[in-house]
Amino acid sequence: MITRRFALSLVAGSTFVQMAKAEPLDTLSGTVTYRERMALPAGAVLTVQLEDISRADAPAITLAESRQDILRPGPIAYTLRYPALKSGFRYALRAEIRVGDTLLFTTEDFHGPDQPNIMVHRVSAPAASSPYGTWSVQALDGKPLEPTARKPVLTLNQNGRVSGFGGCNRLMGHAVIKGNTIRFAPMAMTRMACIGSGMGIESHFVKNLEDVRSWSIGQRGELTLNSQSGIAMIVLTSADIDSQKL
Numbered sequence: 561m562i563t564r565r566f567a568l569s570l571v572a573g574s575t576f577v578q579m580a581k582a583e584p585l586d587t588l589s590g591t592v593t594y595r596e597r598m599a600l601p602a603g604a605v606l607t608v609q610l611e612d613i614s615r616a617d618a619p620a621i622t623l624a625e626s627r628q629d630i631l632r633p634g635p636i637a638y639t640l641r642y643p644a645l646k647s648g649f650r651y652a653l654r655a656e657i658r659v660g661d662t663l664l665f666t667t668e669d670f671h672g673p674d675q676p677n678i679m680v681h682r683v684s685a686p687a688a689s690s691p692y693g694t695w696s697v698q699a700l701d702g703k704p705l706e707p708t709a710r711k712p713v714l715t716l717n718q719n720g721r722v723s724g725f726g727g728c729n730r731l732m733g734h735a736v737i738k739g740n741t742i743r744f745a746p747m748a749m750t751r752m753a754c755i756g757s758g759m760g761i762e763s764h765f766v767k768n769l770e771d772v773r774s775w776s777i778g779q780r781g782e783l784t785l786n787s788q789s790g791i792a793m794i795v796l797t798s799a800d801i802d803s804q805k806l
Contacts, residue, residue, distance in 0.1 A: 583643055588624075590676025591635040592655045594665050601693065602717075603659050604630040608638045610673065614649040623651070630657065635677075645673065655680050691737065691775045692716050694724075695783050695796035700764050702792060709757050712765045713799060722747070726762035728754035740776065742785065744769045768793040 592606055607627045611620040624642035638655075645651055655678045657665040665680035697712040698704060705711055714724040722733045726749065733747040747766055753759070772785040772793055785794040 585641040585643060586645075588640045588642065588673060588676055589637065590653075590678060591637050592657075592678045592680055593635045594657070594680050594682065596682055600630055600633070600657065600664070601659050604657055604664065605659070606630050606636050606638065606655065606657050608640060608653065608655045608678070610640050610642050611652050611654060612649060613652050620652070653678060689777060691742065691777075691783055692718050694799040696799045697765060697794060697796050698782070699795040700761070700768060700793070705761065706757065709761055712761065714796060726765055727760075728752055728758035728762045731766070737775075740774050742772060742775045744772060746770070765794070 588610065590608075592608060605627060606629075607625065609622050609626075610624040611622055613620045624640040626638045626640050628636075628638065630636060651673050653667070653671040653673065653676065655665075655667050656663060657680060663683050665682055667678060668681045669679070671678050694713060694715045697714065710725075710727055712725055712727045714722070716722060716735060716737070720734050720736065722731075722735050722744065724731050726747075729750040729752050731747045731749045734745045736743050736745075747769065749766070754762075768785070771787050773788045774786045774790070776784050776786065778784060781798060783796045783798075784792045785796070787793050
């Protein structure tokens with residue numbers, strides 16, 4: 561008969577053997593970079609996976625995964641811990657950047673474990689269907705800005721917060737958006753003096769924001785902010801799209 565004490569000893573011994581057999585994990589560190597000169601939207605998350613892709617007729621097997629919020633631009637460092645790799649097997653690193661369910665960047669080239677520094681490529685995004693996001697001003701009162709001018713930038717968040725750059729100073733404030741109507745509260749701004757056309761563009765831009773009452777999205781994805789009478793006061797394009805022209 562097996563006594564309770566002996567049974568417990570067997571369980572403890574089994575646990576010890578299992579822990580003793582656990583294989584140590586190897587560590588791989590690298591960076592992920594994207595070529596475009598653009599600020600990622602809030603909530604962007606980087607995921608890096610090490611996959612076993614040895615079988616062409618079966619899905620890849622994920623061996624390790626790293627997931628992190630992206631807090632600043634530039635090369636993003638990551639670390640993976642993974643079990644020992646087997647000789648004769650084929651492995652690949654895969655990286656992607658998402659905001660929620662929207663894929664922004666992904667790997668297009670093969671990267672083995674010996675190539676830990678990964679370049680991800682931008683995924684073409686559909687045209688915007690709402691005013692939310694970061695936009696670059698292209699025209700004021702129907703007049704395009706000079707190509708050499710520093711263009712104002714406007715970010716509209718779904719919680720109503722507004723931030724951006726007026727051409728000289730940082731600005732912040734609030735907007736109420738209901739359907740296709742939009743109304744901006746007076747903006748708070750830094751107080752820097754600028755040389756050149758920046759101050760004039762900024763004054764024009766901020767004044768027009770006060771008179772905006774509606775928004776619309778054009779066929780090419782541009783955002784137009786209109787007056788009460790429907791006159792286009794400010795025309796903007798996605799800052800992501802505009803950055804690709806730089």
